[in-house]
Amino acid sequence: MAALSRCLLDAGCFGQPYARNESKSHRSPLALPPLSSPSWQSPLRAFAWGMSSVASTVLTLVLFATYLGIGALAHDSHFSLGWALGSTLLVWAGPAQIILISTLGSGATAVQAAIAVTVSAIRLFPMVVSVLPLMKTPKTKRRHLLLATHFIAVTLWVECYRLLPQVPRERRIAFTHGLGCGLVTVCMVATTLGYGLAANLPQLFAAAILLLTPLAFLLSTARNCRQISDVLALVLGLAMFPLVSMLHTGVDILISCVTAGTIAYGVHWWRERERA
Amino acid sequence: MSEFFGSPHALLILVLAGFLPNEIWRMAGLWFGSGVDEGSEVLVWVRAVATAILAGVIAQILVQPPGALASVPDWLRYGAVAAGFAAFILTRRSIFTGVVCGEIVMLVGKWWLG
Numbered sequence: 001m002a003a004l005s006r007c008l009l010d011a012g013c014f015g016q017p018y019a020r021n022e023s024k025s026h027r028s029p030l031a032l033p034p035l036s037s038p039s040w041q042s043p044l045r046a047f048a049w050g051m052s053s054v055a056s057t058v059l060t061l062v063l064f065a066t067y068l069g070i071g072a073l074a075h076d077s078h079f080s081l082g083w084a085l086g087s088t089l090l091v092w093a094g095p096a097q098i099i100l101i102s103t104l105g106s107g108a109t110a111v112q113a114a115i116a117v118t119v120s121a122i123r124l125f126p127m128v129v130s131v132l133p134l135m136k137t138p139k140t141k142r143r144h145l146l147l148a149t150h151f152i153a154v155t156l157w158v159e160c161y162r163l164l165p166q167v168p169r170e171r172r173i174a175f176t177h178g179l180g181c182g183l184v185t186v187c188m189v190a191t192t193l194g195y196g197l198a199a200n201l202p203q204l205f206a207a208a209i210l211l212l213t214p215l216a217f218l219l220s221t222a223r224n225c226r227q228i229s230d231v232l233a234l235v236l237g238l239a240m241f242p243l244v245s246m247l248h249t250g251v252d253i254l255i256s257c258v259t260a261g262t263i264a265y266g267v268h269w270w271r272e273r274e275r276a
Numbered sequence: 277m278s279e280f281f282g283s284p285h286a287l288l289i290l291v292l293a294g295f296l297p298n299e300i301w302r303m304a305g306l307w308f309g310s311g312v313d314e315g316s317e318v319l320v321w322v323r324a325v326a327t328a329i330l331a332g333v334i335a336q337i338l339v340q341p342p343g344a345l346a347s348v349p350d351w352l353r354y355g356a357v358a359a360g361f362a363a364f365i366l367t368r369r370s371i372f373t374g375v376v377c378g379e380i381v382m383l384v385g386k387w388w389l390g
Contacts, residue, residue, distance in 0.1 A: 062371050076343025080282030083290060090295040095330050100294045102336060114293035120333075121298040123326030126319045128305025142306060149306045150299065198344070204386055206344035208379055214334045214357060215378045219364050219371040221330045233324040237331025242339050253332040260332070261325030268320060 032166045046171035050178025053163055059155050060186060062216050066094045067187040069213030071194025072206060073098065077105030081195050088191045089184065093153045096120050098213060099253065116253055127157045134164045135172045148173055151180030154224070229268035236260035348386060356382035 032049055033039050040046060054060050067088065074084035079101065087097050096117045103113040128149055135148060159179060167175045198206045225231045237260040244256035281287060337345070338353050345353070360378025367373040 058372055062375070065375060072344075073342055079286065080280060082281035083286055086281075086287065087290055087294055090290065091298050093298050095333055096294065096298050098333055098337070099329075100290075102333070102342060104289065104293075105342060106340070110289045110293050113289070114297055117293055118297035118300070120326065120329045121301045122322050123329075124298060124301040125305045126322055128302050129309040129319075132306065132309055145306055149302045152302060152305075203344045203347050204383065207348050207386070208383055210337075210341070210343060210345040211348075211353070211356060211379060211382055212375065214337045215360050215375045216371065217330055218334050218357065218361065219369075219374045221327060221334075222361070222364065223369050223371060225327070227320070229320055229324045230327050233327040234331045237328030238335045241332045241335035245336070245339065253329065253336060257328040257332040258325055260328035261321065264324040264328065265321040268324070269317070 032163070035166070035168050040168045040171050043171060043174040046167065046174040047178035047181075049167075050175035050180075051182040053159070053175075053179055054182035054186060057159055057162075059158060059220075060183065062220055063094075063155050063183065064186055064190045065212040066216045067190035068194035068197070068209050069211075069216070070094065070097050070101070071191040071196075072198035072209040073101050073105075073194075073213065074191070075195045075198040076206070076210070077101050079105075081192065084191050084195055085188055088187050092150065092184065093121065093124065094213075095217065098217075103253075112251055115251060119254055119258070124152065127154070128152050131157050131160050134160060135169075135176060137169055140173070144173060148176045148180065151176065151184070154220070155183060156180060158224075227268060228271065229264045232264035232267055233261050236263055348382060349389070352382060352385045352389075356385065 032053070039049075070088070071084055074081075074087070087100065091097050091100070099116050099120050100113055103116055104110070108116075131152060132145060132149070135145065156176070156179060160176065163179070164172050164175070194209055197209060201209075221234055225234060237257050240256040240260050241252065244259075245252045247255075249255060338357060341348070341353065348356075356378045359381040360374045363377035364370060364374030
């Protein structure tokens with residue numbers, strides 16, 4: 001029924017200025033209604049559209065794979081299922097969860113883990129800064145953005161850039177809440193599955209699930225590289241960790257990555273200066 | 277129920293070392309965000325360090341593999357990831373193809389080793 005009424009709405013909008021926009025959004029399997037559609041009038045409908053948009057992106061699959069891996073990792077590092085689910089809900093940042101689980105699992109102290117996670121989470125700051133202006137209206141208060149801010153991580157950030165221009169501004173927060181809830185739900189399911197699978201599957205498949213994490217992370221990070229500094233940071237970060245880990249400092253990741261990132265930034269700075 | 281959640285101590289660490297460190301940066305973005313220029317040099321550095329940290333985590337999982345992944349020989353782990361990356365480049369950056377290809381190389385290699 002909903003699909004039928006959407007077809008009617010779409011048909012009614014052909015020949016209008018939105019038609020072009022509409023044909024563009026047809027690339028995804030789930031097209032959003034045009035900006036002028038009355039179905040945007042209800043915030044609840046906007047929430048539902050956000051939630052169902054989860055099915056329109058291949059990134060959901062990557063996220064699913066990553067959280068299968070996180071569930072399996074949590075199991076193999078002897079954390080409880082409730083702990084793993086709690087980390088997905090509260091931390092809601094794949095890399096931070098993996099750092100937390102692997103540093104605590106390898107016997108580091110809580111303080112060492114907290115420092116490593118804090119440094120890794122710095123990247124959320126520019127994401128929040130760049131995406132929130134898309135959701136704001138002149139009437140928006142900070143507290144209205146609290147939950148949407150919690151949901152911001154790399155997948156939501158990418159999807160907001162893709163989808164929010166197709167959503168009327170005053171419904172964007174509701175839409176983002178729907179998108180966030182949908183993604184969290186998918187990841188909670190994946191965490192549970194990964195945890196259960198690691199416990200019950202033959203070793204070969206458990207290893208395959210654990211390999212998903214580095215693969216999915218490496219490739220999605222590589223795809224997000226925009227500047228020479230990003231590429232260098234990725235390559236140097238990979239190369240320096242094995243060297244620094246021989247020092248056995250307990251904060252190997254921190255040392256190797258701040259160094260690698262700073263060298264990458266230095267090269268960027270130097271190139272900019274050459275160009276100027 | 278206590279079996280499901282594990283020790284309260286572990287949950288406390290989850291909040292202090294996992295939840296708060298992430299939420300601080302998100303909330304900082306919400307509170308001070310309007311004053312930061314998106315193209316500023318500080319953010320270029322922040323992004324570079326954050327990318328390097330992801331790379332470091334990837335390297336850590338590959339070099340010091342957890343759990344069942346440790347049963348896969350070193351050269352096969354590195355080879356599988358390299359094959360996945362090659363497939364990703366060849367298919368014009370398809371994450372899905374890259375992940376599937378890397379997994380297949382690992383599974384076939386492990387099966388071949390017996």
